[in-house]
Amino acid sequence: MKVRAFFIYCLSFLIYQGADAATLKMAFDADPVSLDPHEQLSEGTLQFSHLVFDPLLRWTKTGKFEARLAESWERIDDRTMRFHLREGVHFISGNPFSAKDVAYTIQRLKRSPDFRAMFDTISSTTLIDDYTIDVHTTYTNPLLINIMTYVFPMDKVFYQGQDQIVKYGSTFASRHVSGTGPFKLTHRELGSYMVFERNPNYWDTNSPGNVKTLTITPVRADSTRLAALLSGDVDFIFPISPIDIQRTQSIPGLQLVTLANSRILLMHMNQQRRAELQDVRVRKAINLAINQRLIVEKILKGYAMPAGQLSSDRFLGHINDLAPEYNLIKAKQLMAEAGYQDGFRLSMMAPNNRYMSDEKVAQAIAAMLARIKITVDLKTLPKAQYFKAFDDRSADLMMVGWQSDTMDSNNIYEFLVACPDADTGLGAYNASEYCRPSVDEDIRLANREMNPERRSQRLQQIERTLYNDAAVVPLYWQYLTWAAKEKVNIRAIVNDQNYPYLGDLVIEE
Structure with missing residues (x-):
């Protein structure tokens, strides 16, 4: 009943938005436990981070690194990497993004119970100027650039002074968000649904993404999730139960995407x-x-x-x-x-x-x-x-x-x-x-x-x-398996880490 009520809510919301707005309705198996990107090192948290924050860099489907908030980087010496940051980026709060936010985020990651083991290798950062930062390690580390894909810069002015990290607790960061990502969170009912709108000031003007309104509903039961897709209540679901894969493949108007995974x-x-x-x-x-x-x-x-x-x-x-x-x-x-x-x-x-x-x-x-x-x-x-x-x-x-x-x-x-x-x-x-x-x-x-x-x-x-x-x-x-309506081009934005880059998703009208 809760799921059906939410879909009715979505329908009225979309009518209000107007017919020209590209919308996406998703049903996933669970929602993130918190809005704090550093509270839990989990798939749900990272999926959320790619929606409302932006990483310094991210993986491509071919296993390469793609520049995001960091436009370029180079190794200065065995223990130092320099990152040149993107200028003209703003957080949802309106605060400008700079190297200070990157330094602040790395220090916060170092005190996160879940992330600190990964970031323990980083000893310090040096601000060269407003858009250049050096990251220093305590020893040579062959994986430093890999680790930096987990730096989703947080708004220092917005969070500082109320940025404690409490697992499964109620904190300012677990309830409020200011990121630079393609979407801003507009409504959340924990365990029921989340509503996002396109960030009107998103820096990536080259992104092909045309999703203006995004709704995500956690639906635990595999059969209920698939039924919502078949009825048209949602456009995109994950995961697909193995017993439903063959059936889903045979239904006209639906697409199934499966990728091998190292999880x-x-x-x-x-x-x-x-x-x-x-x-x-x-x-x-x-x-x-x-x-x-x-x-x-x-x-x-x-x-x-x-x-x-x-x-x-x-x-x-x-x-x-x-x-x-x-x-x-x-x-x-x-x-x-x-x-x-x-x-x-x-x-x-x-x-x-x-x-x-x-x-x-x-x-x-x-x-x-x-x-x-x-x-x-x-x-x-x-x-x-x-x-x-x-x-x-x-x-x-x-x-x-x-x-x-x-x-x-x-x-x-x-x-x-x-x-x-x-x-x-x-x-x-x-x-x-x-x-x-x-x-x-x-x-x-x-x-x-x-x-x-x-x-x-x-x-x-x-x-x-x-x-x-x-x-x-x-x-x-x-393996990872997603299903969606044919008009939703998920093949271009899903990956074997299961962080769909929804900001780049194109829905054909």
């Missing part, structure tokens, strides 16, 4: 909560009892790649011979060797609207573990509630997905398997509480190694250690 889905096994999980034989047994290939085939209908490691084949840490292994007999033997032939009970939590068919995958995992006499008490939660529980490490087994922020293996390791350290931000999403100092040292050295071959060896050493330790349960690399 890894995995299960954490909390070694601090449960003594049983401190035994590597038990962790290996759990890995061997979970049939990744069957999950991909039966539940995801082939729209994922089974994983036996964290690094996808596009990353330097990938090891070709680390394939997923399913061996129920060996899993039972390991349980017996560890003294748990009669099994035990574990709690498990997973989201039910964050990843493709996540609840069904979690149910399948619980059933598979029952075959080695591990009884799983499964609880699934909507995304907004789940990640608070995840941060609190509320269950013995917890599901999470991770898209490398730097398109590199080491970002995965830093956040998912490094020893948890609140001061540095390392291990911020390590719900296994796994900790091996030698892995942390390899992570540190890989972040300083400029030679690609030596760096690859270092990253593969980490990957092999994680495999031998059965540190986590890699599940699969999930």
